[in-house]
Amino acid sequence: MKEFLIAPSILSADFARLGEEVDNVLAAGADIVHFDVMDNHYVPNLTIGPMVCAALRKHGVSAPIDVHLMVKPVDSMIASFIDAGASYITFHPEASEHIDRSLQMIRDGGCKAGLVLNPATRLDCLEHVMDKLDMVLLMSVNPGFGGQKFIPHTLNKLRQARQLIDASGLDIRLEIDGGVSVANIREIAEAGADTFVAGSAIFGADDYAATIAAMRSELAA
Numbered sequence: 001m002k003e004f005l006i007a008p009s010i011l012s013a014d015f016a017r018l019g020e021e022v023d024n025v026l027a028a029g030a031d032i033v034h035f036d037v038m039d040n041h042y043v044p045n046l047t048i049g050p051m052v053c054a055a056l057r058k059h060g061v062s063a064p065i066d067v068h069l070m071v072k073p074v075d076s077m078i079a080s081f082i083d084a085g086a087s088y089i090t091f092h093p094e095a096s097e098h099i100d101r102s103l104q105m106i107r108d109g110g111c112k113a114g115l116v117l118n119p120a121t122r123l124d125c126l127e128h129v130m131d132k133l134d135m136v137l138l139m140s141v142n143p144g145f146g147g148q149k150f151i152p153h154t155l156n157k158l159r160q161a162r163q164l165i166d167a168s169g170l171d172i173r174l175e176i177d178g179g180v181s182v183a184n185i186r187e188i189a190e191a192g193a194d195t196f197v198a199g200s201a202i203f204g205a206d207d208y209a210a211t212i213a214a215m216r217s218e219l220a221a
């Protein structure tokens with residue numbers, strides 16, 4: 001099992017002070033920055049794009065930026081986020097006409113590649129592209145908004161995904177996104193996740209460092 005990574009989702013940050021918010025959450029102990037890109041087409045919400053990613057790099061953010069594309073189509077945004085300084089780029093298989101090609105584009109651009117599976121998307125879509133994946137991201141809410149409730153069935157899906165990854169022998173992270181909090185992070189880790197996105201649970205707290213520390217102590221328990 002890999003080292004656990006905590007990835008605050010800046011969807012729940014104060015966008016009017018985004019650079020400062022990212023600095024603060026990294027200083028509070030976050031490992032990577034989760035960057036949610038929504039297009040009001042693939043999902044019913046509209047957020048931030050590659051210019052904001054590039055602006056965070058220019059601001060001095062050196063931590064990995066984990067770009068979660070909720071856009072359709074994906075390929076032009078992949079190219080833009082490679083140029084904007086993304087570290088990971090993940091997309092939903094339903095949003096690409098040519099999944100293998102899109103994954104290859106990400107790796108050819110020097111980024112780590114991943115697929116994101118919605119709660120009702122089957123795990124078997126991973127089967128023929130496992131060797132092109134650096135990350136599998138399971139959604140534990142329907143994508144589009146922060147602050148939703150964790151869908152409990154995702155725990156079974158995590159266990160199955162963990163088995164698939166371990167059986168492959170490949171170096172692939174298993175990330176979970178949606179409704180993660182101090183209260184449930186331990187059972188999510190026990191089900192097999194190693195990378196934890198948390199938006200409202202961290203940015204909604206008064207003390208980011210205390211919340212991240214509480215998550216780490218649950219993970220260590």
Ligand code: DX5
Nearest residue numbers: 009143144146147179199200
């Ligand atoms: C939802 C986004 C998530 C969201 C998670 O579509 O992909 O990353 O920010 O927010 P919380 O942690 O509040 O469920």
Ligand code: ZN
Nearest residue numbers: 036068177197
């Ligand atoms: Zn996300």
